[in-house]
Amino acid sequence: MKKLFLLLSLATLAMPASPQALTKEERERGMSELHATRKLFLDSVAGLSEAQWNFKPAPEVWSVAECAEHIALSEDRLYELVTQKLMKAPAEPEKKAEVKGKDELILEKTTDRSQKFQAPExxxxxxxxxSKDDLIAHFKESRDRTIAYVESTQDDLREHFAPHPAFKLLDGYQWVLLISAHSHRHTLQIEEVKANPNFPK
Incomplete structure (x- = not known):
């Protein structure tokens, strides 16, 4: 009996660790950020006329419509990055130390509008x-898909990684936080356009 117990114990130790799903706190934090920035964006574009939607403060400055399109495009691309690329690559738990402490950094630095970046082509x-309505409907559908994923996924997001141009290595959960923070950043940009003295009344 003792020998059987020893063999079972050794077999258990030899088994690979099972994937670690998000903690309750991580899941709630991710969903909270996604819900909050969803509302901020939708509130920022609600009730705009066509003139307001398409107003450009300067030829090289994006309109509300262009900011909104960038948000919608990025939502889709980042969701695909997490669910299709990161999660289909091998887990790399040994890299966890490299990304420690970046959750708050992403949420803080991404929304810093004093730092300007060029969007990739x-x-x-x-x-x-x-139309405006088509774009907004697409954003709602995409964001709701992202929220549903965070709410239910059992993926080990903390053990899959991809590099970011500014933040360097990020894990899958941090990329989810970036989806939220990125839309917040460009919602702030929309508010800058709306605050322009020449913005149509």
């Missing part, structure tokens, strides 16, 4: 949605 607005 694939995320630049090209007016691909025929």
């Amino acid at each position: 694939m995320l630049r607005p090209t007016h691909q949605w025929p």
Whole structure:
């Protein structure tokens, strides 16, 4: 009997560790951020006229419509990065130490509008949605999909990684936080456009 117990114990130790799903706190934090920034964006574009939607403060400055399109494009691309690329790559738990402490950094630094960046070509607005309502409907659908994923996923997001141009290595959960923080950043940009003295009344 003792020998059987010893063999079972050794077999258990030899088994690979099972994937670690998000903690309750991580899941709630992710969903809270996604819900909050969803509302901020939708409130910022609610009730705008066509003139307000398309107003450009300067030729090189994005309109509300262009900011909104960038948000929608990025939502889709980042969701795909997390669910299709990161989670299909091998887990790398040995990299956890490299990303420790970056959760708060992402939420703080991404919304710092004093730092300017050039959007990659694939995320630049090209007016691909025929109307404001179509774009907003697409954003709602995409964001709700992201929220549903965070609410239910059992993926080990903390053990899959990809590099970011500014933050360097991030884990899957941090990329989810970035989805939220990125839309917040460009919602602030929308508010800057609306605060322009020439913004249509």
